[in-house]
Amino acid sequence: MNTTDPSKWVDLYTDYLFSYALFKTGNREEAEDLVQETFLSAFKNREGFQGNSTEKTWLTSILKNKIIDYYRKKKSGLSLDEYLDTTTQDFDNTYFNVDANHHFNADIGPNYISESPDAYLLTKEFQKFLEICLMKLPMKIRAVFTAKYLDEEKSETICKEYNITPSNYWVLLFRAKVMLRECLEKKGVLS
């Protein structure tokens, strides 16, 4: 049975879908385009909505597929595996001492993340820094990173969706973590 009501979609779901798309793409205009395409495609196929999931889940899954297509089209010649190969040197030089067996460049002070109680990590204050730092992740890395943390997908699914090897999947996640922790230690550089 079709229970969907398109006249209410914009007020109910736009901010959520827009936030989701913005974390996935890092770009406001592209997030808007993807949300618009999602609504139009859902509107066109509204008869197909079976009510087996909530409207929100249904719309999110349409958006998610549009985002996977968006990344496939946007490859501009470089696959994620190639991206990793061409950026390894920059990444290593930035975060590791390549002359000393790839030791971390420096123990980042003041090291407040390790010492913060978990409750602080869930406060609006800390999560504002997290939001700033997430938005700074490179586009190529954020797709896989958000698939794991936002969509909670399994690694096999992510490797298939983004056509990467399991070993490069871990390299991407690792790089994202290194970048995030550096940014967070600087409190998002309070930008």
Place this chain on the structure above:
Amino acid sequence: MPGKERSIVVSYIMRVLQGCEEASLLALKQREEALPLRKKLEMKIHLLFCSCCTNFVKQSEKIDISLNGFFQQLSEEPPFTAHGDFKAMLKEKLK
């Protein structure tokens, strides 16, 4: 072990075993996947002697806690708001 000898041993271990980059990546990976025994051992030994990596692993766990909390709230409290004009345009198109 006296300080000087210990530091020679540690620097030897750091030279022959994995570097921080490999060890800390494996430390994250092993939370979800089994590692080959040799890799796992090398990583564990590296972490025993390396405060940078143990700190990184701890920070990574803390960041996970924050990330999970943050993304769980995304649905209830979207952090970004789309422009009013954009919403108005969407409403027109969905009529």
